[in-house]
Amino acid sequence: MANYVMEIGEVTKVKLHGHIDASIAPALMEELKTLIARKSEIKKLVFYADELEYIASAGIRSVVFAKQKLGANVEVFLVGASETIIDVFKMTGIIKFLTVQDKFEE
Amino acid sequence: MLKNWTFPAERKFLPQMLTEIEGEISKYISNNIWLNRLKLCSEEILVNIIDYSGSKTLGFSFEFLENENALRFEFIDEGTPYNPLENDNEVDIEAEMDERSIGGLGIFLYTTIMDKMAYRYENGKNILTAIKNLGEAVN
Numbered sequence: 384m385a386n387y388v389m390e391i392g393e394v395t396k397v398k399l400h401g402h403i404d405a406s407i408a409p410a411l412m413e414e415l416k417t418l419i420a421r422k423s424e425i426k427k428l429v430f431y432a433d434e435l436e437y438i439a440s441a442g443i444r445s446v447v448f449a450k451q452k453l454g455a456n457v458e459v460f461l462v463g464a465s466e467t468i469i470d471v472f473k474m475t476g477i478i479k480f481l482t483v484q485d486k487f488e489e
Numbered sequence: 490m491l492k493n494w495t496f497p498a499e500r501k502f503l504p505q506m507l508t509e510i511e512g513e514i515s516k517y518i519s520n521n522i523w524l525n526r527l528k529l530c531s532e533e534i535l536v537n538i539i540d541y542s543g544s545k546t547l548g549f550s551f552e553f554l555e556n557e558n559a560l561r562f563e564f565i566d567e568g569t570p571y572n573p574l575e576n577d578n579e580v581d582i583e584a585e586m587d588e589r590s591i592g593g594l595g596i597f598l599y600t601t602i603m604d605k606m607a608y609r610y611e612n613g614k615n616i617l618t619a620i621k622n623l624g625e626a627v628n
Contacts, residue, residue, distance in 0.1 A: 404507060405536045406500040437507075437525065439532045440594035447589055455586075467525040474526075474601065475594055476582025 387411050391418055394427045394489070399442075400434035408441030415445055419452040428453060429487055433463030443475050450480055462487045493550035498539045498566060506549070507532055513551050517560055523627045526602050527560070533595035534564050534573060534617060542568025542615055554620075559604070562619040570610045573617060574600065 390396040461481045472478040544566035552561045605620040
């Protein structure tokens with residue numbers, strides 16, 4: 384079972400759940416590449432993380448990749464993440480590029 | 490007490506490895522943030538071994554050092570000599586997004602989180618040890 388679900392639109396939603404470890408992250412990266420190919424449609428990218436239990440650096444790299452490719456004008460959200468998930472984003476310094484929310488508010 | 494495991498050195502076995510690791514270190518660490526950090530370090534080290542050592546199998550063990558109130562991790566493989574403490578890309582966590590390198594986060598994480606790390610190549614084996622002191626913040 385994939386550990387993410389995507390919905391592409393002006394507000395693009397990526398639901399992350401379970402464990403995004405190095406055995407899963409390459410597939411997530413490939414999916415994000417298909418999403419980025421349609422970047423002209425995207426104004427906001429929302430990672431829903433309320434069911435995400437664990438993320439490794441390979442998963443963080445996917446988020447960095449998406450943010451870099453989408454550019455500064457696309458706001459990237461991290462929504463509903465637990466303190467352990469937020470901690471990983473903080474340690475890697477990626478948190479400052481994300482809008483962190485408990486519930487998504489545009 | 491020393492506990493150890495051996496697995497095929499393949500990414501598809503990572504979830505099983507991580508389940509074993511979490512089960513073992515949770516006996517010593519109750520703080521969720523630190524439990525997650527040490528699991529993360531272990532994964533980053535394992536992925537380096539899987540991707541770069543060329544070994545068919547890998548082993549890892551944990552030992553609680555009572556006198557030092559510390560947890561000692563050991564990772565062993567029989568691949569080509571490979572020091573996972575080298576090639577530190579010196580990740581700049583203050584860097585702007587455009588300047589961010591997409592690699593190097595793994596080594597940054599485990600060298601930052603662990604208190605002591607050492608590598609040696611001995612009898613045809615890569616041996617990496619890591620120590621985490623279990624102070625008040627960690628427990």
